[in-house]
Amino acid sequence: MFLKDEFLRLLEEDREFRYAIMGLLGIVNLRNAVSDLVSAMRALTEEVKGVRADVNELKSGFSSLGNRVSKIETRIGSIETRISSIEARLDGVEVRLDKVEGRLDRIEESLDRIDRTMERMIMSLEEEANYVAQYYLGQRGIVVKTGPTYLDARYEFDIYGTNGRVTVVGEAKVRAGPDTVREVNDRVNEAIKQLS
Structure with missing residues (x-):
């Protein structure tokens, strides 16, 4: 030890x-x-x-970042919902536009028919007006062959005829009042000045 x-x-x-x-x-x-x-x-x-x-x-x-992604996902979901709503509304608008186009086509067809009918009526109205003018002038002993005439684009007359002594100028209208008579008279006077 x-x-x-x-x-x-x-x-x-x-x-x-x-x-x-x-x-x-x-x-x-x-x-x-x-x-x-x-x-x-x-x-x-x-x-x-x-x-x-x-x-x-x-x-x-x-x-x-997770919070921001979550917020972005929420906003994207909201945007997708709004886009779906807009698409649904656009589908409705397209359906309505198709109906409107169909109606416009039918209106256009109707207007074409009315246009053709009016043209035939106007032609027959002008023919009838020339026939009546010649008839009444013949009743007074005046022989004048009348028909539509065009001096230029501004001066178109439905009734026009001359025999050298008498000149007849007029318009064929379904309805005529004092204003129509004044308007035709003014156009005739202007045409005379153009030709003089």
Whole structure:
């Protein structure tokens, strides 16, 4: 026991002895290794803290991005709903336009028929007016052949005829009032001035 006590005392009191023993036992290398390990653990702990901060920042960014994506999805859903509504309304408008086009086609056909009928009526009215004018002039002993005439685009007359002594100028109208007579008279006077 004496040796053990002496050995423990030297370890406690003699620093050089203690380092020599530590060197022999490899404790210095172990101490250095533990010191290096502690330094590495501190550095690793700092790295982990940095990584945690980065991860938390990424989580926050992803959360914000998720909220924005959710809002965008909601807006897109709203836009899709509005587009569907507009498409449905456009389908209704197309159906109504098809009906309107059908009606317009029928109106156009009716107008064409009316136009042709009016043209035939006007032609027969002009023919009848010339026949009646010739008949009444013949009743008074005046023989004049009448018919429609065109001096130019402005001066078209439904009844016109001359025998050298008498000239007859007139318009064939379904209805004629004082204004119509004045208008025909003014056109005849203008035509006379043009021809003079």
